[in-house]
Amino acid sequence: NAGVTQTPKFRVLKTGQSMTLLCAQDMNHEYMYWYRQDPGMGLRLIHYSVGEGTTAKGEVPDGYNVSRLKKQNFLLGLESAAPSQTSVYFCASRDGGRGATQYFGPGTRLTVL
Amino acid sequence: DQQVKQNSPSLSVQEGRISILNCDYTNSMFDYFLWYKKYPAEGPTFLISISSIKDKNEDGRFTVFLNKSAKHLSLHIVPSQPGDSAVYFCAAPGGYNNNDMRFGAGTRLTVKP
Numbered sequence: 001n002a003g004v005t006q007t008p009k010f011r012v013l014k015t016g017q018s019m020t021l022l023c024a025q026d027m028n029h030e031y032m033y034w035y036r037q038d039p040g041m042g043l044r045l046i047h048y049s050v051g052e053g054t055t056a057k058g059e060v061p062d063g064y065n066v067s068r069l070k071k072q073n074f075l076l077g078l079e080s081a082a083p084s085q086t087s088v089y090f091c092a093s094r095d096g097g098r099g100a101t102q103y104f105g106p107g108t109r110l111t112v113l
Numbered sequence: 114d115q116q117v118k119q120n121s122p123s124l125s126v127q128e129g130r131i132s133i134l135n136c137d138y139t140n141s142m143f144d145y146f147l148w149y150k151k152y153p154a155e156g157p158t159f160l161i162s163i164s165s166i167k168d169k170n171e172d173g174r175f176t177v178f179l180n181k182s183a184k185h186l187s188l189h190i191v192p193s194q195p196g197d198s199a200v201y202f203c204a205a206p207g208g209y210n211n212n213d214m215r216f217g218a219g220t221r222l223t224v225k226p
Contacts, residue, residue, distance in 0.1 A: 033214070042117075050212055101162075106155055
């Protein structure tokens with residue numbers, strides 16, 4: 001049982017390049033989330049999904065797109081990376097009620113030059 | 114807007130003593146709170162939670178206290194151990210909508226042997 005995995009672990013992009021971050025969970029959870037963590041800001045929600053085929057915006061969605069084609073996978077895309085998107089990105093999943101525990105992946109450290 | 118606030122970026126305590134981490138919130142609609150613990154290069158992991166119908170929840174060395182009138186909660190760790198050294202995040206679901214989770218900026222706890 002791997003839990004939540006994220007690919008890649010590290011990435012360096014140049015401004016304007018695109019990339020996709022992959023999140024996978026093997027716990028059959030309905031809900032999946034993408035967060036970014038910046039110094040002094042805690043974790044901020046980018047996008048989330050309440051089930052396969054659904055996505056919704058979180059607190060800081062601009063510059064990102066997401067897709068949930070399969071229940072176990074949640075993809076985060078950057079179409080044209082900007083230095084302001086330099087951050088650590090965490091994926092999480094949960095099941096059950098709204099207070100249910102979220103399980104986090106190990107994170108992806110992204111640097112945009 | 115930062116609906117969950119952790120105003121102390123860091124805390125240092127001696128092994129065996131009590132660690133008290135504080136969290137304030139502004140949204141009176143929050144009715145459930147969670148604490149997560151994060152080690153370097155890992156994702157956050159769930160530590161303890163509390164419902165707004167309670168004012169205390171205890172799990173081993175960890176106790177969370179909730180003061181609804183003051184919109185304040187605190188995490189007590191007794192006795193503190195070097196392995197407790199990590200960043201602690203306070204979180205509450207429902208900031209943006211019922212599927213959202215709002216996190217504080219985190220407090221870095223260092224427990225000195």
